[in-house]
Amino acid sequence: MVRDMARERIRGQGSSSGGFVRLVAHTDPVALVGITLSITLSITLDLSNAASGVESLLAGLMGITISLLVDSLARAERRFHLRTLLDGPPWLVRTTTELAGAMRDAAEQHAGTRVAAEAQRRYEQFRLEAEQLAEGRIIRRGDEDEDLIGATRTCVQRLDALTNVMPRASGELSWWRSEIGRRYWEANLEALQRGVQITRVFIYARMSDELSALVEKQRAAGARVGLLPYGVVSPQLHVNLALWDGSSCWEAHMTAHGEIGENQFSVNRTDVNRLTRVFDLCSNAATFQD
Structure with missing residues (x-):
């Protein structure tokens, strides 16, 4: 039982780490830079005594809030763009999410294997062919x-x-x-x-x-x-x-x-x-x- 509990703890830590990595990967780069600068500014103000502890904390929180707002706007714009792209033939709407999900699973669940490399190669080939079709060529x-x-x-x-x-x-x-x-x-x-x-x-x-x-x-x-x-x-x-x-x-x-x-x-x-x-x-x- 102790071994099982330890295994569950390790799995939970790995899941949390993977969730954090996924969160960072899906956050807008501008927002990440803004959050980092806000935290750095808060620490600098506090250590240099240029502001009180409360003022430093408020300055950092304000910067983080603005950064998260920018990230939220960027996410909303991407969702709107995706909805616009999917406003097309029924077969495109039905299969696009399935295709994206399958490629993501292949890349994440089989990372570092030939399967992941082949998934990337085939997706790249599909992208090139789709671009030619968009230009009116077969x-x-x-x-x-x-x-x-x-x-x-x-x-x-x-x-x-x-x-x-x-x-x-x-x-x-x-x-x-x-x-x-x-x-x-x-x-x-x-x-x-x-x-x-x-x-x-x-x-x-x-x-x-x-x-x-x-x-x-x-x-x-x-x-x-x-x-x-x-x-x-x-x-x-x-x-x-x-x-x-x-x-x-x-x-x-x-x-x-x-x-x-x-x-x-x-x-x-x-x-x-x-x-x-x-x-x-x-x-x-x-x-x-x-």
Whole structure:
């Protein structure tokens, strides 16, 4: 029993210490500085006999009161800000507190372990992705094609695209032969049947039989296809892109081997305008069979 009482006492001391640490962590830094200065001022006035003991105590208490008032105002402002942020879609309101609680538990209950470190890493990754979403961008791996194909299937009037066909380790036209390329072309055919106007420009280093066959295939399907030899435009314009109805865009970020390492879909007006300028420059320099 004595051992249990000692264990409970130690646990209580640890709980009190943890509570104090948590209190300090959640107190506004300005308030902490104010409380510290108030206590220091009270002790200084008392030791230097510049004021009586009662006056020193009152001065310290006044400073602490003002500091706590500042802390209270800061807390109220944060609560108001949180309520404003949570005034959104129901799924956001429902899950935000659960997410924050889970991350806090992972960091506190498993502090110093790989679990806590991984929780911080995943939360940081989530924060970065959320910031991109707030800017109107979706960034996915190179093998994820739902945005490219999905936007083509919902396109209403116009699809403009720029495709670079350059010698690379994976082969010049390997993407069009891949599963993603085939699904994308099927979505193109569906768009053409809906009356969507498709304009595609191929930038190429050499005209091969395979490229000629691909161009004729797309022209026969109803797409307006242009050819642009390498070197006519600046290398900075050699971008694989797609634009849908002038309101959304897709851009492929390439690896050193000429393969798609990352897909970026965007409705950000700056991104759409930038890729529109790139397409227009290449389209104006390309040769079409109109």
